[in-house]
Amino acid sequence: MKRKSMExxxxxxxxxxxxxxxxxxxxxxxxxxxxxxxxxxxxxSLGISxxxxxxxxxxxxxxxxxQPVEPEDGGAYxxxxxxPKGRDLFxxxxxxxxxxxxxxxxxxxxxxxxxxKSSGEPVGPLTLRNARGRSLDASATEVRKVGx
Amino acid sequence: MKRKSMExxxxxxxxxxxxxxxxxxxxxxxxxxxxxxxxxxxxxSLGISxxxxxxxxxxxxxxxxxQPVEPEDGGAYxxxxxxPKGRDLFxxxxxxxxxxxxxxxxxxxxxxxxxxKSSGEPVGPLTLRNARGRSLDASATEVRKVGx
Numbered sequence: 001m002k003r004k005s006m007e008x009x010x011x012x013x014x015x016x017x018x019x020x021x022x023x024x025x026x027x028x029x030x031x032x033x034x035x036x037x038x039x040x041x042x043x044x045s046l047g048i049s050x051x052x053x054x055x056x057x058x059x060x061x062x063x064x065x066x067q068p069v070e071p072e073d074g075g076a077y078x079x080x081x082x083x084p085k086g087r088d089l090f091x092x093x094x095x096x097x098x099x100x101x102x103x104x105x106x107x108x109x110x111x112x113x114x115x116x117k118s119s120g121e122p123v124g125p126l127t128l129r130n131a132r133g134r135s136l137d138a139s140a141t142e143v144r145k146v147g148x
Numbered sequence: 149m150k151r152k153s154m155e156x157x158x159x160x161x162x163x164x165x166x167x168x169x170x171x172x173x174x175x176x177x178x179x180x181x182x183x184x185x186x187x188x189x190x191x192x193s194l195g196i197s198x199x200x201x202x203x204x205x206x207x208x209x210x211x212x213x214x215q216p217v218e219p220e221d222g223g224a225y226x227x228x229x230x231x232p233k234g235r236d237l238f239x240x241x242x243x244x245x246x247x248x249x250x251x252x253x254x255x256x257x258x259x260x261x262x263x264x265k266s267s268g269e270p271v272g273p274l275t276l277r278n279a280r281g282r283s284l285d286a287s288a289t290e291v292r293k294v295g296x
Contacts, residue, residue, distance in 0.1 A: 011178070012252060012259050013178045014178075015252035016247050023170065026165055027161070034291055094276055095242075095274070097161045098160070100160030101160045102236060104163035104164055104166075104167065105160070111158050112291050114291055115291075115292050116289060117287075123277070126243070126274045126275065126276050128238075128274050130271060130272060131270075136264060141264060141265060142262075142263060143181075145260045
């Protein structure tokens, strides 16, 4: 299916999805946050073919989200790390995680947990606030379009 | 391409993406947050064929994210609104929006803005905090896998 490109949209959600609205892309970004750096590690984590993985890594480099680096151990294999633009996807990954925790597991079913490194305690929920620090839910917000 | 299902993964990010990690899905959810309810309005917003839109709306109903409701004006056309599970995707949409604002527009380029309804002021950034309210960035967190 040929999709309609959202590259020129005035909506930041649409432009983001044009770059990263793809299942594999975000799982590669998730793995990179978890410290995965090598082609073979990404492949093992995701269980996809070498050809597909190579294409996805190339697309993420072209989008400025991952960058190749010299291997930490001085070995022969190139490694990949998040750029600052890629690291800014942290909230996207965390929001997907927190929604999944709430809606994609049975109450007695185990799942991985995002914790604060220093304390080992689970993190709190991502929260949106107004300029004065009051938390906002969806019904307290609206989108102002260009020209409104 | 046949993808590997993440339905049974222990990672909440993977399970979420299994349900909603798709460009169209999240744009339909975005439109529903913006108050779009009718088939024809979704179609106009997204510029996709009726067949594809019908399939996507059906998938979102099956996933428990959208539900059909009687039309507000008593007319003949079914309308669609977010379920509570669908409304919980608010942070996913906002995190994509805020990343797009930071990385997908030129400095002088206009984009739509998420504002607080009551004040009209732009919202602040989504923030992750620990149990004591201190804000956390990616480097302050790590994922504890099942069995760790």
